Amino acid sequence: MSLDPMDLKTNHSAPVLTDPAPISKSRLGVHSSLLPYSPSGTFPSDLFLAIPRKKTGVLDDVRARSWLDAMKSSSPPPKWMAKESNNEFSSTDTDVAYRTWQRQYPSALTSFEQIVKSAKGKRIALFLDYDGTLSPIVDNPDCAFMSDAMRAVVKNVAKYFPTAIISGRSRDKVYEFVGLAELYYAGSHGMDIMGPGKEVNLFQPAREFLHMIDAVFHSLMENTKEINGVKVENNKFCVSVHYRNVDEKYWATVVQRVHEILKQYPTRLRLTHGRKVLEVRPVIDWDKGKAVMFLLESLGLSNCEDVLPIYVGDDRTDEDAFKELREGNHGYGILVSSVPKESKAFYSLRDPSEVMEFLKSFVMWKQSSAL
Numbered sequence: 001m002s003l004d005p006m007d008l009k010t011n012h013s014a015p016v017l018t019d020p021a022p023i024s025k026s027r028l029g030v031h032s033s034l035l036p037y038s039p040s041g042t043f044p045s046d047l048f049l050a051i052p053r054k055k056t057g058v059l060d061d062v063r064a065r066s067w068l069d070a071m072k073s074s075s076p077p078p079k080w081m082a083k084e085s086n087n088e089f090s091s092t093d094t095d096v097a098y099r100t101w102q103r104q105y106p107s108a109l110t111s112f113e114q115i116v117k118s119a120k121g122k123r124i125a126l127f128l129d130y131d132g133t134l135s136p137i138v139d140n141p142d143c144a145f146m147s148d149a150m151r152a153v154v155k156n157v158a159k160y161f162p163t164a165i166i167s168g169r170s171r172d173k174v175y176e177f178v179g180l181a182e183l184y185y186a187g188s189h190g191m192d193i194m195g196p197g198k199e200v201n202l203f204q205p206a207r208e209f210l211h212m213i214d215a216v217f218h219s220l221m222e223n224t225k226e227i228n229g230v231k232v233e234n235n236k237f238c239v240s241v242h243y244r245n246v247d248e249k250y251w252a253t254v255v256q257r258v259h260e261i262l263k264q265y266p267t268r269l270r271l272t273h274g275r276k277v278l279e280v281r282p283v284i285d286w287d288k289g290k291a292v293m294f295l296l297e298s299l300g301l302s303n304c305e306d307v308l309p310i311y312v313g314d315d316r317t318d319e320d321a322f323k324e325l326r327e328g329n330h331g332y333g334i335l336v337s338s339v340p341k342e343s344k345a346f347y348s349l350r351d352p353s354e355v356m357e358f359l360k361s362f363v364m365w366k367q368s369s370a371l
């Protein structure tokens with residue numbers, strides 16, 4: 001797995017890039033998929049037009065500048081610069097730092113016995129993130145394929161435990177990558193939930209944003225098209241703007257173009273920051289954590305006493321699920337990371353290959369306990 005520089009920082013080091021005007025509490029719990037979409041007010045009709053921009057290229061907005069800072073602070077200096085300033089850690093230092101970190105976030109592999117002990121008499125529900133968890137991080141998001149071996153293991157594990165894939169990707173895209181009809185899928189960071197079988201929509205809390213997100217996707221495509229390396233991905237209820245392949249000197253331009261679009265929707269859309277990606281999302285009180293709780297409820301597994309939910313993920317958006325489980329004293333979050341970082345998870349795994357080992361262990365444990 002390629003090491004993502006973003007991992008070198010803790011989750012708390014970068015600002016949270018959210019819109020300041022969250023949805024009102026009165027809408028909490030309301031299935032807004034049941035509400036009609038109203039294109040009034042904040043939805044400009046001329047979004048497909050390129051937006052006139054300043055010639056200077058200097059970021060003129062505090063918020064846009066803080067986005068850029070977050071992108072930069074989550075990337076290490078180039079190797080030559082690190083060497084010159086004597087900043088380069090030896091691999092021994094890195095190993096020591098990782099082992100020290102593991103005291104706080106023990107390996108889920110070495111703690112496997114402990115995990116299954118606490119699962120005794122309980123029903124386990126598995127929640128798996130996709131990118132960086134089931135598939136390695138790669139330069140081209142369209143080529144983030146999971147291995148056949150991983151697919152076989154996920155298929156096996158789903159025979160014994162209800163299993164859901166929770167991803168920032170569109171549900172269709174992640175379904176296409178995973179290809180297992182027997183799973184639950186929550187795409188768009190949990191905003192598009194489907195049950196096993198063919199097209200069983202369970203919940204789409206951001207349905208009213210569908211047209212807006214689509215328009216923003218096209219505007220972002222238009223407004224970033226001349227920036228080399230940018231990739232805009234339509235995730236149905238959110239949009240990803242990837243800058244992994246953009247020269248760092250153009251990151252400010254990426255931010256500026258995203259900001260130009262986003263400021264048209266000051267109360268409707270917000271920006272979050274993932275692994276070399278900016279993500280435009282609706283302002284609704286919904287995230288991967290809420291999706292997990294929704295799925296547990298739908299599965300009739302929301303009784304904490306006899307259910308052990310386990311969530312495996314690598315990204316900031318997975319922290320919402322870790323937090324939900326930790327605060328509800330409800331199962332375990334497992335962070336996938338090959339470098340130390342702060343998390344609400346309980347355990348850790350280094351990379352997707354360790355995730356595969358962990359899932360295999362579950363299958364073996366279940367098979368042996370059925371003998």
Ligand SMILES: O=P(O)(O)OC[C@H]1O[C@H](O[C@H]2O[C@H](CO)[C@@H](O)[C@H](O)[C@H]2O)[C@H](O)[C@@H](O)[C@@H]1O
Nearest residue numbers: 130131137138139141144167168240275276277
């Ligand atoms: O919730 P996830 O399943 O982890 O999805 C999060 C984002 O993953 C993808 O982007 C990331 O993986 C790409 C492929 O390895 C990588 O090129 C990119 O830099 C990463 O940010 C996906 O493309 C995004 O849409 C997801 O939101």
